[in-house]
Amino acid sequence: MRQDRIGAARARLEAAAALHPTTFSVRLALADTCFAGGDAVAATCHISRLADEYPQHREVAKRLARLEVRVGRYATARALWA
Numbered sequence: 001m002r003q004d005r006i007g008a009a010r011a012r013l014e015a016a017a018a019l020h021p022t023t024f025s026v027r028l029a030l031a032d033t034c035f036a037g038g039d040a041v042a043a044t045c046h047i048s049r050l051a052d053e054y055p056q057h058r059e060v061a062k063r064l065a066r067l068e069v070r071v072g073r074y075a076t077a078r079a080l081w082a
Contacts (some may be wrong), residue, residue: 006033006036006037007037010034013026013030013033024057027046027049028050028060031043031047031063032063035063035066047060047063047064047067051064
């Protein structure tokens with residue numbers, strides 16, 4: 001992603017997630033890649049699943065806040081960031 005090859009990064013992360021479906025860092029990076037690629041639907045799907053499994057995790061809360069900002073729910077986003 002740092003080299004602006006978001007599609008390639010997403011493909012590799014999807015392959016890694018298929019091999020290691022419970023690895024938190026891979027799943028979080030995949031969600032970030034979806035955000036970076038402009039695929040809000042996929043990002044929402046990945047973050048929602050992570051939120052179900054890790055409801056108190058700080059990094060998941062940050063991504064949930066980002067989703068809330070995207071749809072204009074700023075109060076909810078602020079609460080997630082707090």
